[in-house]
Amino acid sequence: MRKAILRLVPPAMGSITPLNRFRRLDGSQIRAILHAVFILALMIAALATPGFLSGPALQSLLTTISFIGCVAVGMTLVTISGNILALSLGATVGASALVVIAASNRSGLAEAIPLALMFGSMVGAVQGALIGCLRANPIIVTIATSVLIYGAAQPITGNAAFYAVYPTSDSLLNARLLGMPIEFVVFVAILLICQFLLSFTVFGRNVFMVGDSFNAARAAGLRPWATIIGAYSCAGAFSAIAGIMLALRYGRASMEFGLGYDYSAIAAVLVGGTAISGGQGSAIRTFAGMMIIGIVQVVLLLQGFRQEWQYLITGVIVLGVVLLSPPAGR
Amino acid sequence: MQQSGSGAILSIRGLTKRYAGATALNNVSFTLQAGEVRAICGENGAxxxxxVKMLMGIVQPDGGIISVAGTAHEIRDALQAQSLGLGLVAQELSLAPDLSVLDNIWLGSTEVPFFHRRSSLRARAQQALATLGVGDWDLDRTVGALSIGQRQIVEIARLLARKARVLILDEPTATLSDIEIEKLMQVLRAIKARGHSIIYVSHRLGEVFELCDSVSVLRNGEHIVTKPVRELTRESLIELMLGRAFEEMYPERADASAAHHGGLRIKNLHVPGAVEDLSVTAPRGKILCFAGQLGSGATAVTRALAGLHDKATGDISIDGRTIRLGSARPILAGEVVFVTEDRAGEGIFPELPVRDNLVVSKLAICSRWGVISWRAVRKLADDLAAQVTVTCAHLGIKSGYLSGGNQQKLLFARAVGRATPAVLVMNEPTRGIDIGARAEIYRLMRRLCGEGYVLLMASSDIEEVVGMADIVVTLYRGRVVACYEGAAVRMPSILRDIANPDIPDGQVA
Incomplete structure (x- = not known):
């Protein structure tokens, strides 16, 4: 037992040393400072990396984050709706790519794209119905869905890729808007649509409310199950868009397309600062998270680190963010 | 007189805590004698x-000295508070429901060895229960099988077993039925008789006068006064807490039923395991109250009407139109508004701003094709906030930071500002809410009556029932005992009905 008599010094009387000043900051201020320091360090590292500011590097950065970004935006919706994370979006990406290639070989792109979109949102809606109406555990439902999709794809594809019979239009793929690749333009459009949904529509506000408290939403007379189905449908559709873009870019489709996307998207959502407990967050934040992870990866690549190191460092960043995020229940 | 000499078990000097800009507690000093039962009274936010958190080491003070038995200590964490003999029974009980009474009593104690369970621990747990007058309890019973009142007694036993010298009880009766409160009072008197000191934080003034020796009144973080209870009256205590004269708690009944037609008709309501065959009619403009203890079914009736009970059956109609039970459709259609007793669990959206909480169910009228006009939302929220008298710095702060009274007003905001008067179903509408906010909520309820709402509430607070209800239906173990109206609404008959209606008149206090 401590017997030491304590003299609690009122803050005004304490001597102001830099250490004291640091101690007096509360958790959120310290976090803000660390975030700023990290982003500054990242910018310096990026600018100091030879070749980072070159056209090809930036182009490839923007293209890469666009595919995962679409998935991450959908993941944001699901996370805000209080359903932790969807682990089936990567599988949805691959399956949608298969659908769009198969359908375009049969009846052309104009029909294939809406079909793939519909496929993606249906896959999402079914999961949303299980989770929203039956209150099934979201992690189990989405993992099961993911396994189901991979399992169903195997006999259909015979583990091979689907190739587009007719080469896709090069002019469209190489189109640039203000020098940005078309994938990035699509990604930004989806990002803005999602942010609009969240901030300015009844559906979006309901996503926040359901995510904050499902029971309160029910008692208030909202339809939480409908909101959850909506959130998963959107996530499925956004993932399908990623799948479609991948299929068009490479002129082929395989289930390998979506591999690892779930985790990268989760990383972007977390790094962006969307609350894992639901009810808080934004698509814009996820975009910031996506940019940070993308820049880190490009810097590592240009600095000559191998792929394995990239995974390791991305993992460290995500863990660091989790450690920095405020404790639950506060 | 700042003595901290012999007899003082706890002495607090100049205790101060500031949170980002606001002073939560300013220079509070008082002394607690051994064996004294001290009430701490004050409004929410006082x-x-x-x-309490600073005494328990959960929050560190910015200034001040806490001395236990004459020695000053810095209380860094709950473990240290425990070793100093300070024990807290918090509002939310901290028991592990799947463990036994014995395990819970020793859970987290530093005396328990890692592997071996000494028989002396069992004996001491038994002894602690015996002290509380419940020595006949089975130590191996699972805590989950106990009622809330019984769990609270387990918590107290846990503190006694650890030789706590000062017991701190934070709103212990907020979730108890009247019978359980009486049992708790017995237990506390037994502890007091054995020389333990108690700090008793409560909104319920009846308990303060019944149990405590002295009262310390806090207001806006300041210590106003500490006085022996016998020098105070109920009214003078309320005035000290509020800092102003207190007008009537319950607004005058103004019968508004004549001006409105129709109402809610309940016929043969069944809720499996909770309510049997309940039929009653509630006209518009009146407050109908289901009075009963925990387990009487009063709560189940309100939940069934709100569509939150899947298995409820019965013929329910509003103004002659039948509504369906077991679905949220009546709430969705705006015919029923539900105010829960579980504010944290299914009431407010704690992470969302006050503004969002105010307009929850009215987003549709602020939007077109599903697109919200934030200007309309702001206007509506400002209007609703004024109507239900929410007090907060601005409407953008998280509603989780508001006091219980203000959070409850957010729930009531869902009922006001409707084009057509609805049926407002409330469950314990003022549980855990301070006196000022309570009176405001009662006034709001009367106002809604005047506008032609049907008000239904389930309550176990008999004072509130008698003060507010126009019609009272008393319930006991799921069946209706009696229905009183107007002048027949009186405390003795209601108390008898809900305690045990099978005992004839005159035998129940």
Missing amino acids: GKSTF
């Missing part, structure tokens, strides 16, 4: 919980 600093009571901050005070």
